[in-house]
Amino acid sequence: MMQKVRYFMELTKPRQTALLLVTMAGAYLIAAKSIDVIMLAKLLIMGFTAIGGVTALNMYLDRDIDAIMKRTSSRPLPRGRLSFDEVMIGILVMLLIGITIASTINRYVLFAVLAGLYFDIVGYTELTKRFTPASIILGSIAGSMPALGGWAAGAGEISLPGILLAGVVYAWQPLHVWFLAYAAEEDYRKAGVPVASLRTDHKTFSILVVAHLAIMIVAIWGISWTIGAGLLTASISSVFVLLAIARVLYFYKSPSKTEALRIFKFASPTLAIVYLMMPIEIAVLQYLR
């Protein structure tokens, strides 16, 4: 039984889920400006179960692709470690917990959870992922929903700073997805998944990534401006994003899979710093006042 649970937990992609939880919790703390421990705990449980449930459903739907790709072929589903009913029950339990908690917070949080589910499963996985590189547009919307949900939990509404917090995640995603696909090129080609970094030359997609990162910087400063705080975070985050841009420009000049993998690994800290540092900065400022 415990082994089965462990296999199921693998389907939730714990590291990716953790990063999205950081964006959700960070956005909540920025909006709430004070820590309500019970609300934070509710949000984290909701986030883990909802994001984990959606990710597991995604894994179920993509199990044929995972079986083809070397990087993912050892996942529980391609190896037949879990039965259909075990996977479905796990997914439904997680989603049920997630939406139950979300519905007790407010309708905007529930909206973010359901929009994340819908854009990820229907928009991205089902309708576009296997057919067009533009699938990243819908996938990125899904990825930005935890931040929006976190903001809605703290502010009680969806307003401009929340949209900007979600926008930061949205603009960050090409950096994360396209360089991973470039580094694992054979896998993606074998599975026939169209990704922009494999469909265009490296210069074109590098420029697109830089454009997205520029938008990310604008969104970060936009958050700071609309909430009237977080200047230090905006400055330090911008340095991180500029470093990422510098790496991408280096890749533009001399592309290699090793460099693509380095950029991919640098992507997560670039995002996390915004959501980790800004709440701390706001809390310190409040304490000093």
Place this chain on the structure above:
Amino acid sequence: MERVLAVIAGALAGLLALLSLASADLAPQFIVLASFTAMISASLIAISLPLVALLVALTSISLSILSPLVVIAVGAAIALISRRAEPVALSIGFSGLALYVTTGDPASLSLSLLSIAALSVASSKRPHALVAILSPALPLVAGAEVSIMALVLLGAMYLWLGSSPSPTCPFRRDSRLAFYGTVTGVLGIVAYFISSSLLSYGLWLVGLTMLISGIASPTRDEASPKA
């Protein structure tokens, strides 16, 4: 083609559902959106879903009257092309539901259930047909809410039939996932009638998403994992 239409229609329904979450009163949208679960299960009328989505979104009286007629016309056209009777039965059923939302007349619900009964007879599943034949009386005897639930359950039943060798449901992709989705969606609807909470709405959308996933699934049943 039918599968593609059903997925697109379902996607539109889901988007509309998400948008309606931001509005104050969920009830009217919910009744129509909930019926989508049943109707996508019944499948062939899928092309009419965006039209009814439009009907709900605009809530214009003239459009409300016009839309059911358009739905029937589209159903008839599909029937003509496919040489099958189900599209007509389903389009009448769907129109009945749309009319109920705008007029509140239980007789239009009876019309919906009658068309499902006709479909059931056509598919020669006798126990189900018997239930379906009796169901048109429900709106008059038990009221609209029970009838809508019956309608949705009948939709789920058709999905079940679709997973067995039957001409009723053309979708043979991941019918087990679609079935789980339908059951979840129906639970959401039942929960809605018990207490119209946000949770029931969420449950229903999870069900719809899984249902669409089953219909649009890139991998067939045979590729499902076996432990």
